[in-house]
Amino acid sequence: MDDIFASAKSILVVWAPDVNPENLPMFQEKIQTKAKQARIAFENVEMLSESQRLSSSFDLILFGLVSKRDTQITIDILNELFRLLGPMGYLISHVEHTKQSQTIDLFKMCGFSSCNPLDANSSFLIENKDDNVKKLGSLWLCQKPSFDIGYSVPLRSTTDTRMGQTSSSTAGEKKTWTMEDDDLIDTDELLDENDRKKPDVKKYDCGTTSTGVRKACKNCTCGLAQELEQEEHTTAKETVKSSCGSCYLGDAFRCAGCPSRGLPPFKPGERVTVPNMSDPLVCTVIPDSYGKRVMCYYTNWSGYRPSDGRFSIQDIDPSLCTHIIYSFASVRGNDLGTTEGSDPENYKQILALKEKNPDLKVMLAVGGWNHGSGPFTQMVATEKSRQEFVENSYNFLKKYGFDGLDLDWEYPADRGSPYDDRHRFTQLVEQLSEKYKPEGLLLSAATPASPSRYDGSYEPEICKHLDFINMMTYDYTGQWERTAGHNSPLTSQKETVQHMLKKQDCTPDKLNLGMGAYGRTHQLADPSANGIGSPTVGSGAMAGAYTGESGFMSYYEVCQKLKEGWTKEWSNQHQVPYAYSGSNWVGYDDTESIALKVRCLCVVFSCDLSSVLLGHS
Missing domain, CATH: 3.40.50.150 (Vaccinia Virus protein VP39)
Structure with a gap:
């Protein structure tokens, strides 16, 4: 045991x-x-x-x-x-x-x-x-057996499956299996006298009563009882109601209908609110001596969006950012690889922005959510494979002129990645740092917002070897939930920042607060219940006209909906806006909430350029 x-x-x-x-x-x-x-x-x-x-x-x-x-x-x-x-x-x-x-x-x-x-x-x-x-x-x-679902094994053609013995026929002889008369069963012999009696249909009352109520009989065998039970179960799930009694412990211990989902843990009986912004326990302000740092992600697929939604490198104002991170490259064997055919030309264009802003740093991000863990796991498996990646990635960055690399593995020891990858990622970061720092190259990592997920994927000492930690403090909730939760509430971001500041060598000057310049949409179960925490159907949420992804709407698409008459509300509890129209709902950030977060939590942040900057917005 x-x-x-x-x-x-x-x-x-x-x-x-x-x-x-x-x-x-x-x-x-x-x-x-x-x-x-x-x-x-x-x-x-x-x-x-x-x-x-x-x-x-x-x-x-x-x-x-x-x-x-x-x-x-x-x-x-x-x-x-x-x-x-x-x-x-x-x-x-x-x-x-x-x-x-x-x-x-x-x-x-x-x-x-x-x-x-x-x-x-x-x-x-x-x-x-x-x-x-x-x-x-x-x-x-x-x-569980040693094989997984979908595995297959060949059948032994030389074995008699009925007797469990190997056939005595010669190798070249073909045998045909036949059924003898003794093997046949007379189905009539399986029936007794009670089986032959015609049932009295009057004693069965399955169906619909005179009042129009569907009802199954006591010993229902026609399937109506199961159907009614399933309908009752579905109705119960749609009527979201919290009864777990463990709301204060955090999301890991909350039931599906808990009204506190998305909020940080709190003491029993305590009301979770955002205290006065002068409270030092809430505001973690980085000293001015650290300077301002604005990390801007540019995604290489944003140039393919239709019409006015298209966002190219020429649309970027380089004076808005201190760092631009081009996303994404891929891990290809023990080397970096492109993900779009236009990447090499885009590299030249984005690095040319440094002519307009000589202080601008341009980095390359590798990985992303859709990249998966497989290539990373293979690359970090041995000392030799890691060192090959270090040398190859260095040559790749130098070839195109990038100022550093952003590791966006989502995530070591998670999503199919074995637990050993947690330590191997630390080894990779240490080896990259030893190579990059003497050459003046920057090294950062994008990390999850969830404290438990971070601790499960990263060892405490990684901050020591990184120049920046890009905290992905967004996507706390989405249409995969059964309640309308906000994409990036200040309360949850505060919890993430405080958790990171307790880590060894994760000093404030290394932490970048992620700002999702977009919203997460939901489809409300009841249009009249439209506040944060209201029940949703869990799927089918509205997609943006340009981004075209269900459950997602860029900031300029949210602005368009507000112009069309959507109702905008402000959450005093989470210090963020949200909007709705009918059964459509979106939680997002605007200039007011972002300014509040920067003032309260930190003065450096990262965002997705293509979701916030559009010529007509």
Whole structure:
């Protein structure tokens, strides 16, 4: 048992809404003592299917162990747990003795190859359960096979599958399998007298009552009962309501309908607000001696947008930025590669902006969300492959005249990247720094806003080797949520900044606050409920006319909607604007909210040029 925890690199704890919220952090500490190297994630069972985690992401899943009572497990839940487990991964669950046989059969039917009871040494996992529950059940360990979904193996053509023996026929002889009369079954013999009786349809009352209400009979077998149950479940999900009682712990411990999703953790009973901006705990102002730094990202696909939405390098005012980061290059083997055919020409044009602003620094970003982890994982695998990338990337930057490299790996030890990549990324950054700094090249990294995601992907010492940390303090929520959350609320950004300032060598002069010069759109479930936290349908959100991506709207597209009559509101709690019209909703930043963030959190920031600068806006 101890070996399973010691070897696990990623663990998922699935908890139910009846859990005492105070037990979750204590349970995490308890597991961490057994699995010192593991990254532990929590997921509410109600949000399991909506979390959209990657397949084969976990080595061990602990299901329903934190609550006092056993959590009901269904085929849908088991199928999702099986998908999340990697090959040879383990599932631990508490099974009631009276349901043991059918539950274990359910495990095996969903694909688990072996299920065995655990000994008394595992009792620490169910310390939170009621004593009666402990007595009436036991812990079981089930393992996923060594293959994953979609794997295939060839059939042995020389084996008789009925007898399990190798055919005695010669190699060149062809055998034809035939069915003898003795193998046939007379289906009439399977029916008894009760089966032959004609059913009395009068005693079945499935259908619609005289009052127009659909109703299933007590022993319904026609499928109506399941249909009505599904409709009831769907209605319950659409009527979003918080009952988890763990709102104050943070998003990892909140249920799907929690009105506090997107807010930082707070003390029970405390109302989360933005205090006076002179409060030193809220405002983290960088001294003037550090100077102003404005990092501007230029995305190479923005030149392909239609009509007035097209944004080319010629549209950039180089006096607005201290640094421009061209996005994106790719990792190609152990070298850098272009992602668009126009990149080499674009390199020349964007570097030519330095003629208008001699102090301008132009960097190249590699990676991005759509790039994936695979090429990075392969490149950082060995000392030799990393050193080859260091030399090749240096030559690439020097060839075109870039001033540095921005590492945008999203993310080490996450999204399919193995846990060892966390340390290998540190080694890569250290090797790049040793090569770049003597040559005057800059080195930065784009990092996630979520404190837990940052800690899971990066070791504390990376700040030491980087010139800048570009915090992606946006996309805190989006249409993938079931509530209308803001893209970049000041409250969440404050939490990110404070978390980063506690890191070794992450001094204020190295931190760049990300400003998403765009909005995240939602489709409201009820147009009359249009504030932050209102229920949404979770998909189908409006796309911008030029950007053309569902759930996304650039700032100039938001401005156009305001001109068309959308209602604009201001959130005093999050210090950001949002707008709506009918069932369409968008949370975004404007000049007022960005000025407030710069004044309150820091005086250096980064933004996407192509989402904010447009000739007619």
